[in-house]
Amino acid sequence: MSDERADESAPAPYEQARWHDDGTYEPLLSEKDDTTVAVSSSLPDDLTRDELELPALPEPEVARHYTRLSQMNYGIESGPFPLGSCTMKYNPKFTEDVAAHPGAQIHPLRADADQQGVLELLSELQDALASIGGMDAVTLQPPAGAAGEFTGILVARAYHEANDDDRSEVIVPDTAHGTNFASAAMAGYDVVELPSDDDGRVELEALEAAVSDETALLMLTNPNTLGLFERDITDIADVVHDAGGLLYYDGANLNSLLGKARPGDMGFDIMHFNLHKTFATPHGGGGPGQGPIGVVSELAEFLPNPQIRERADGTYERYAPDRNIGRVHEFLGNWLVLVKAYAYILRHGDEGLENVSEMAVLNANYVASQIEYEVPYGPFHHEFVASADADAADVAKRMLDYGVHPPTTKWPEIVDEALMTEPTETETKSRLDDLAAAFNAVASEDEDALASAPNRTTARRIDQVTAARNPRLSWHALDD
Amino acid sequence: MPYATHPPEDLDAMLSAVGVADPDDLFDIPDEVRFDGDYGIDAHSEREARAAVEGVLDGSTDLVEFLGGGHYDHYVPSVVDHLSLRSEFLTSYTQYQPEIAQGFLQALFEFQSFVVELSGLGIANASMYDRATALGEAALLSSRVRETSGNTVLVPDSLPDRIRSVLENYTDGPGIAVDTYPTSGGTVDVEGLRAAVDDDTLLVYAATPNARGLLEPDLDAVADVAHDNDALFCVGSDVVALSLLEAPAAYGADVVVGDASVLGMPTSYGMGLGIFACREEFLRQVPGRLVGASEDAAGNRAYTLTLQTREQHIRRERATSNICTNQAWVALRTAIHAAWLGPDGLVDLAEECVTGVADLCARLDELDGVSAPVYDGHHFREALVATDAPAADVADHLREEGFALRTVADGGDEYLAVCVTDTNRDRIDDLVDAVAAYGGSR
Amino acid sequence: MTFEVPDEFRYTESHEWVAETDDGYRVGITDFAQDELGDIVFVELPDEGEELAAGDEFGVVESIKAVSDIYAPVSGTVAAVNEALFDAPELVNDDPYGEGWMLELTDVDADELDGLLDADAYEAQTE
Structure with missing residues (x-):
């Protein structure tokens, strides 16, 4: 091979595609064409617009535009993507073909009898997730992880209210995902922040001090955002339950537990699954995801409307749980994500799913063992948080030059200049070595090299301050 | 094992590097919570998994849908699949490292521009989950905006229960009440609205086309009623309808929400794409992600997520919304579809939504025992149809003939509802024949 | 890194300063605070005529990350x-x-200033 690398440890050379045109990369559609059409309609004039001004391009030019844009974008097939807490694993191709099956193109307002295929799949997926989470009932409706949190909190609130138990607080550890705080606040709760102990875990004494008869819910992710398993989880559950509260599991880190442990067995009452993380449905540049929630049997009657179940005759139906909280999406969220996740689960089966977590945890530990940055907290599982000895944001920018996506940076704040790294199970050893080499190459560089990065990406360092001081959010605003 | 297998020599090297004999030794999980059971899920080869899922999906009946009711489709050109499925788009993450994600950022910037053009408002975000959650967010925004101070959101009495339920869940936390104002003849009863609005009203919502398929004839007046009471006016619509209709900002809308997945997505069991546009002065109260233009160190225009201090990962419990994962890839598909149509194509498609349902209603109206549309006015995609026979019986009969239609309860009556777009218009003749064969008065 | 802390001003633990002028009292945030925040992109302030009690939230400063x-x-x-x-x-x-x-x-009660930090005390807090 002609491109054999001279130095085994040097990161691979990298250059991202860069289309260029006089002060911009790929021009905007509106710069390629700007057509104003006079609108004529059978409707009366007072209902319609006079004209519509948009780009008018022939299909070949549309195809070229978006192909060029795709070339200036980094996906999981471009290289390693170890964003902590995001679980950027390879998305199996066949699941896209399954989702494109004509039988998936069904309208939700059909009668139950006319959508049996959909309902069977939903019912089977509810059961599979219940089994994986150790939960008694599952709703598939929430369209994202944060929507799952919100739904779970509404279920908890409905449960407490049904017991005439008025509670006002949700407890969230300081290391939790920002969505936990925001979801609790959206549901009308006061958020009580729980400090971590010196090991980065929940401190039982602090928790005991924090719970009261105002505690509706404690939201935890386990392993936590440092990748550490909350060893005292059953005691934590007892403290919360003894205070009359419920325990919520944030499923963002479930990729470390498949086949090994189940939130339901740890004492969690409610959990959400991030299908776009654990079950490999593509992240799509930010979405769509899907955030089903599982609950213990006492909470099942509060799940959103509709739920799906199998009838005695083997057919399937939708039904409204007795004291359901209503809806969190007009229909059932992102149906195609559900189809892909179900296909992924069937493909793997028990053994394959357990292997996912084993390899995810091994890969994380392997990368950590190969990098020069300190990893202050452990033993960690599918992700670790390294501490950069420089500005973590700059480290990340420089890593881009080595053809890898950087870790999540500066969070959790408990680690100085945090580099939260989740390699996932779908990287080979040689790719993990590339990733470690990128870490180490950056670690050896001086501040200037980091501050001037990136150089090999489509765009050089982007001025965030100007973007925020003078927001220009559409092509209409560019002339301002 | 699919997708995650190390050859033995690599596995050995990695295990020895981390100092364990077995990957299982890396799990720091107390015995009492170790899972030693099984899920009971069998593994499948790719061929088997595909066959299994497709086999399940094939269990739904083969029907021609005239359903609508909040989930609509138009023909999606092949170019949308082929471009949006490029893995650099499909498998990428939220653009927190903008230098390496210019392509998607630009596509979202163009999507925002498209929504700005259609709504006439100053800013649009990069997506919400669907039109119902977008309305929920609009209600929350209205309670945060300084000029309004009340506790009630007003919606039409014909608002579908599904949307109302989502809205109530969004507004319940901050203690905002959802109340209705009357409609008459299928559209907003402006005098009834005026009577319902007071200084406690935060937001007045109206949709066009509305739940009866009618285009609202007098939204200027609705805007005036809202503004006379210092309430915000929120309009619900979709990106195809807005291509033809007057831009809501022109008659005073402060916020526009609705659905954009009418472009770019086939029928997909209600999967949506919420749009959210509003006046520029609400910029810092906008929920969700915003893509802005800036410059990079090479002096070129470049795009980045901006004003992130509004969002949950920075402002936590004081964020404008809890939304994180959104519908970015659907927005990409919508943008591609819109670009493919161009302004002429968009207007033509929208006009077909006006003429298609009018055609069908005219044909049905000629049948004995059938009267269509129930309400006078201009319809878009959908209309209600009155039948002398119980609507449910007619729908059951049509199902036997291979058509899926829904019924709608409205003011004590039950009607048949029809929805016509370019994807089912060529089946209108068959549908009319099937209704005729049953006889509307049976 | 040292930060400017004018001697004649008074300070709060939450990094605001107050200083007497010919017409009344001026309020702002300290050099230390602006440095901690980084490039400030947005400032929200109250309406004129609003009455504030000591400790009231009166506005917001935003940088890119905070x-x-x-x-x-x-x-x-x-x-x-x-x-x-x-x-x-x-x-x-x-x-x-x-x-x-x-x-x-x-309408400021000058006695209230006595309860605030002087330059030395504030400087000690930021070290």
Whole structure:
């Protein structure tokens, strides 16, 4: 091979595609064409617009535009993507073909009898997730992880209210995902922040001090955002339950537990699954995801409307749980994500799913063992948080030059200049070595090299301050 | 094992590097919570998994849908699949490292521009989950905006229960009440609205086309009623309808929400794409992600997520919304579809939504025992149809003939509802024949 | 790194300063605070005429990565706000004790200033 690398440890050379045109990369559609059409309609004039001004391009030019844009974008097939807490694993191709099956193109307002295929799949997926989470009932409706949190909190609130138990607080550890705080606040709760102990875990004494008869819910992710398993989880559950509260599991880190442990067995009452993380449905540049929630049997009657179940005759139906909280999406969220996740689960089966977590945890530990940055907290599982000895944001920018996506940076704040790294199970050893080499190459560089990065990406360092001081959010605003 | 297998020599090297004999030794999980059971899920080869899922999906009946009711489709050109499925788009993450994600950022910037053009408002975000959650967010925004101070959101009495339920869940936390104002003849009863609005009203919502398929004839007046009471006016619509209709900002809308997945997505069991546009002065109260233009160190225009201090990962419990994962890839598909149509194509498609349902209603109206549309006015995609026979019986009969239609309860009556777009218009003749064969008065 | 802490000003633990002027009292955030926040991109201030009690949240400063509430160091009536900050929030970074001022308060009880930190005490807090 002609491109054999001279130095085994040097990161691979990298250059991202860069289309260029006089002060911009790929021009905007509106710069390629700007057509104003006079609108004529059978409707009366007072209902319609006079004209519509948009780009008018022939299909070949549309195809070229978006192909060029795709070339200036980094996906999981471009290289390693170890964003902590995001679980950027390879998305199996066949699941896209399954989702494109004509039988998936069904309208939700059909009668139950006319959508049996959909309902069977939903019912089977509810059961599979219940089994994986150790939960008694599952709703598939929430369209994202944060929507799952919100739904779970509404279920908890409905449960407490049904017991005439008025509670006002949700407890969230300081290391939790920002969505936990925001979801609790959206549901009308006061958020009580729980400090971590010196090991980065929940401190039982602090928790005991924090719970009261105002505690509706404690939201935890386990392993936590440092990748550490909350060893005292059953005691934590007892403290919360003894205070009359419920325990919520944030499923963002479930990729470390498949086949090994189940939130339901740890004492969690409610959990959400991030299908776009654990079950490999593509992240799509930010979405769509899907955030089903599982609950213990006492909470099942509060799940959103509709739920799906199998009838005695083997057919399937939708039904409204007795004291359901209503809806969190007009229909059932992102149906195609559900189809892909179900296909992924069937493909793997028990053994394959357990292997996912084993390899995810091994890969994380392997990368950590190969990098020069300190990893202050452990033993960690599918992700670790390294501490950069420089500005973590700059480290990340420089890593881009080595053809890898950087870790999540500066969070959790408990680690100085945090580099939260989740390699996932779908990287080979040689790719993990590339990733470690990128870490180490950056670690050896001086501040200037980091501050001037990136150089090999489509765009050089982007001025965030100007973007925020003078927001220009559409092509209409560019002339301002 | 699919997708995650190390050859033995690599596995050995990695295990020895981390100092364990077995990957299982890396799990720091107390015995009492170790899972030693099984899920009971069998593994499948790719061929088997595909066959299994497709086999399940094939269990739904083969029907021609005239359903609508909040989930609509138009023909999606092949170019949308082929471009949006490029893995650099499909498998990428939220653009927190903008230098390496210019392509998607630009596509979202163009999507925002498209929504700005259609709504006439100053800013649009990069997506919400669907039109119902977008309305929920609009209600929350209205309670945060300084000029309004009340506790009630007003919606039409014909608002579908599904949307109302989502809205109530969004507004319940901050203690905002959802109340209705009357409609008459299928559209907003402006005098009834005026009577319902007071200084406690935060937001007045109206949709066009509305739940009866009618285009609202007098939204200027609705805007005036809202503004006379210092309430915000929120309009619900979709990106195809807005291509033809007057831009809501022109008659005073402060916020526009609705659905954009009418472009770019086939029928997909209600999967949506919420749009959210509003006046520029609400910029810092906008929920969700915003893509802005800036410059990079090479002096070129470049795009980045901006004003992130509004969002949950920075402002936590004081964020404008809890939304994180959104519908970015659907927005990409919508943008591609819109670009493919161009302004002429968009207007033509929208006009077909006006003429298609009018055609069908005219044909049905000629049948004995059938009267269509129930309400006078201009319809878009959908209309209600009155039948002398119980609507449910007619729908059951049509199902036997291979058509899926829904019924709608409205003011004590039950009607048949029809929805016509370019994807089912060529089946209108068959549908009319099937209704005729049953006889509307049976 | 050392930060400017003018001797004649008074300070709060939450990093606001207050200084007497000919017309009343000016309020802003300290050099230390602006540095911690980084490039400021947005400032939100109250309406003129608003009455503030000591400790009231009166506005918000935003940088790219953080948002911070600003609290009234003393009670008073908002006589003026620095409208220049709406178009040029960077003034807070460039000149936190001068052109980056935020409020002018009147009806201030001068005794309340005695409860605030002096320059030495504030400097000690930021070390």
